Amino acid sequence: MWRGFIEQTQPVNSAVAKVHQEQGLRNILLVDAQDSGNNFLTRKFCHLSTVYQLKKYEYPQLALTVVKDEQLRQVIEAAAKDDYSKIGEEDDEVYKGILQGHEARATKILYDMRSTLSDFLLRVTSWLLYKLLPRFLTSVVAHPAQVQMLIKASNTGLPLIFLPMHRSHLDYILISFILLNNNIRSPLVAAGDNLRIPVFGWLLRGLGAFFIKRRMDPVQGRRDTVYRAVLHTYMMACLRAGHNIEFFIEGGRTRTGKACLPKGGLLSVIVDAYMDGTIEDALLVPVSVNYEKLVDGNFVREQLGQPKQMETFWKAIRSIWSVLNSNYGMMRIDFNQPFSLRELVRSFHACNKSKLHTSVPDSGGGGDSPLQSVPSENPKPIKSLHTVPSSASLYGTDIMVEEHRLIVESIARHIVYDCSSSTAVMSTNAVAFLLLNRFRNGVIMDKLVEAMEKLKKDLFYAGRDFGFTGDMVDVINHACDLLGPGLVRRERVIKSRDESVVMVRPFTMVPNVIELSYYSNVLLSHFVLDSVVVTALYSLLSADPNPPAMVGSYQVLPFTEEQVQQFALDLCEVLQFEFIFTQPCRQLETAIEDVLTQFRYKEILLCSEVCHVYSPV
Numbered sequence: 001m002w003r004g005f006i007e008q009t010q011p012v013n014s015a016v017a018k019v020h021q022e023q024g025l026r027n028i029l030l031v032d033a034q035d036s037g038n039n040f041l042t043r044k045f046c047h048l049s050t051v052y053q054l055k056k057y058e059y060p061q062l063a064l065t066v067v068k069d070e071q072l073r074q075v076i077e078a079a080a081k082d083d084y085s086k087i088g089e090e091d092d093e094v095y096k097g098i099l100q101g102h103e104a105r106a107t108k109i110l111y112d113m114r115s116t117l118s119d120f121l122l123r124v125t126s127w128l129l130y131k132l133l134p135r136f137l138t139s140v141v142a143h144p145a146q147v148q149m150l151i152k153a154s155n156t157g158l159p160l161i162f163l164p165m166h167r168s169h170l171d172y173i174l175i176s177f178i179l180l181n182n183n184i185r186s187p188l189v190a191a192g193d194n195l196r197i198p199v200f201g202w203l204l205r206g207l208g209a210f211f212i213k214r215r216m217d218p219v220q221g222r223r224d225t226v227y228r229a230v231l232h233t234y235m236m237a238c239l240r241a242g243h244n245i246e247f248f249i250e251g252g253r254t255r256t257g258k259a260c261l262p263k264g265g266l267l268s269v270i271v272d273a274y275m276d277g278t279i280e281d282a283l284l285v286p287v288s289v290n291y292e293k294l295v296d297g298n299f300v301r302e303q304l305g306q307p308k309q310m311e312t313f314w315k316a317i318r319s320i321w322s323v324l325n326s327n328y329g330m331m332r333i334d335f336n337q338p339f340s341l342r343e344l345v346r347s348f349h350a351c352n353k354s355k356l357h358t359s360v361p362d363s364g365g366g367g368d369s370p371l372q373s374v375p376s377e378n379p380k381p382i383k384s385l386h387t388v389p390s391s392a393s394l395y396g397t398d399i400m401v402e403e404h405r406l407i408v409e410s411i412a413r414h415i416v417y418d419c420s421s422s423t424a425v426m427s428t429n430a431v432a433f434l435l436l437n438r439f440r441n442g443v444i445m446d447k448l449v450e451a452m453e454k455l456k457k458d459l460f461y462a463g464r465d466f467g468f469t470g471d472m473v474d475v476i477n478h479a480c481d482l483l484g485p486g487l488v489r490r491e492r493v494i495k496s497r498d499e500s501v502v503m504v505r506p507f508t509m510v511p512n513v514i515e516l517s518y519y520s521n522v523l524l525s526h527f528v529l530d531s532v533v534v535t536a537l538y539s540l541l542s543a544d545p546n547p548p549a550m551v552g553s554y555q556v557l558p559f560t561e562e563q564v565q566q567f568a569l570d571l572c573e574v575l576q577f578e579f580i581f582t583q584p585c586r587q588l589e590t591a592i593e594d595v596l597t598q599f600r601y602k603e604i605l606l607c608s609e610v611c612h613v614y615s616p617v
């Protein structure tokens with residue numbers, strides 16, 4: 001029901017509010033009317049008064065500065081000379097014509113790209129969002145301490161570079177909304193130019209979007225140097241002018257629920273800006289976002305191989321209308337500890353010096369992965385995971401040194417790893433994970449409750465945060481309601497004459513499983529290395545023709561820990577384009593050793609002097 005224009009300050013759902021209180025979180029959709037002063041009007045129109053009182057920032061428009069940039073001019077001239085030399089004619093008029101063509105193109109690229117961020121538009125949109133968001137989200141939850149940390153970071157005067165995981169179109173809206181309402185300068189956000197659609201494109205541009213091509217060089221093998229130079233110069237100018245910047249390092253929304261491998265193009269510009277002294281430092285802020293229910297529908301069509309549908313004005317209107325009339329539960333946003341770019345680069349230099357001496361060159365020509373950027377304690381040949389190298393900077397003409405590429409890639413991977421391991425686990429993630437991986441044939445409610453408690457405990461000890469608390473039966477029912485009867489069904493089954501139990505089952509048709517696994521995959525980052533080690537153990541076991549000897553209820557495994565470790569490393573190499581297994585500043589070998597130690601601690605594996613013994617459970 002439309003809530004009218006008299007403004008709501010009471011929790012929409014008091015049970016939800018209680019959960020937030022317990023976890024020390026804050027629903028940012030609620031405005032404390034008491035803070036707005038005692039005036040009747042400011043209490044009644046607290047949203048209006050909130051947006052009115054926001055800190056005013058200047059958002060300089062930079063198109064003119066960029067057009068006049070000397071380095072950009074040089075790239076344009078170089079491109080014109082290149083084209084002119086291909087014609088093979090000596091005629092100044094022809095050259096002038098080509099040059100003008102390139103200049104006109106650069107100007108058009110720039111005007112299509114630039115943001116027109118406006119303080120007024122931000123305030124109006126913020127007010128509108130206070131009205132609209134509660135219609136389809138029960139809460140948008142952030143940690144006040146994290147917001148305070150951002151305010152402190154923003155007070156340093158350094159540019160903040162927000163690097164969120166991308167799950168939904170709501171991500172960037174809510175990030176800007178939170179920043180704005182906490183008096184932090186709103187960022188310029190890199191948007192794919194597929195979003196430059198009528199009306200919405202204009203609106204997004206005014207709210208901070210700058211539009212980029214999703215593929216730098218649409219024609220394979222031909223570098224679009226002019227485009228690259230415009231983008232590079234524009235971003236440099238933005239940093240110089242004190243703008244904060246945001247971009248989705250994964251390059252698009254995840255279709256599977258698991259983190260995508262990062263893209264280095266825009267990040268390389270930020271690193272360049274520090275390296276060439278344009279900025280003295282920048283604070284990189286990884287941001288994790290998660291939704292109880294995904295607002296953008298599902299990606300099943302695309303997962304089944306059908307092409308992505310283009311964004312259009314009418315499609316956007318239809319989606320907004322359908323979103324406004326549904327319930328998507330809670331959205332959770334976590335701002336992680338900002339990294340100083342200067343510190344990152346310094347520590348990379350320090351670590352990498354010794355690493356470059358200890359590592360063995362990769363035969364595939366891919367260079368060394370930053371996965372091994374910290375040198376081993378006992379220098380031994382390090383297994384290198386292949387990466388696809390870039391040989392030139394985004395600027396298009398500079399040759400990029402290998403170390404620069406490694407720094408960018410290492411930072412990018414670190415950010416994605418941090419974001420995915422600090423993503424709060426929602427009720428829907430936990431329920432989908434258990435139903436798909438443990439109880440595909442269904443499970444009675446009591447057993448599911450037990451499994452949820454155990455999962456929660458395991459994740460808690462591993463340092464994961466949750467988007468749910470309270471009675472587990474309620475949590476499961478809430479998750480099942482949100483997932484909907486198309487994915488999970490609950491039915492009462494007769495257990496004995498006068499006893500019936502609730503059975504929870506996932507639908508196991510392919511499209512339903514794909515959709516459910518989107519929710520479940522949020523937990524992949526937590527289990528992936530364990531799974532690799534277990535797969536290594538089983539593979540070694542099944543490769544042995546003799547049945548394993550038994551000692552009591554334990555099987556004796558005829559191989560050493562080193563063999564398991566080596567096999568696990570090989571598996572990681574196979575899966576390197578699917579997962580980031582550990583932080584780049586940590587050795588993969590160490591991470592695998594830690595998994596084995598955990599297995600011994602949990603008595604999944606027992607260790608004897610000659611071999612390993614493991615419980616078949």
Ligand SMILES: CCCCCCCCCCCCCCCC(=O)SCCNC(=O)CCNC(=O)[C@H](O)C(C)(C)COP(=O)(O)OP(=O)(O)OC[C@H]1O[C@@H](n2cnc3c(N)ncnc32)[C@H](O)[C@@H]1OP(=O)(O)O
Nearest residue numbers: 177191192215216251263264265266268390393394405408
């Ligand atoms: C009040 C509230 C208001 C609320 C309301 C606010 C809303 C207001 C905002 C709306 C905003 C919408 C936001 C939508 C969300 C998206 O649209 S997400 C999609 C768009 N964003 C992104 O993709 C960002 C991340 N992507 C990148 O950085 C990509 O690299 C690029 C720049 C798009 C290029 O991608 P690509 O063409 O696939 O090429 P890629 O392989 O990455 O490399 C390109 C070049 O980068 C350089 N490069 C790549 N890797 C490296 C490396 N490791 N080291 C150095 N250089 C490197 C090289 O020069 C490379 O060229 P080559 O050497 O390969 O020739």
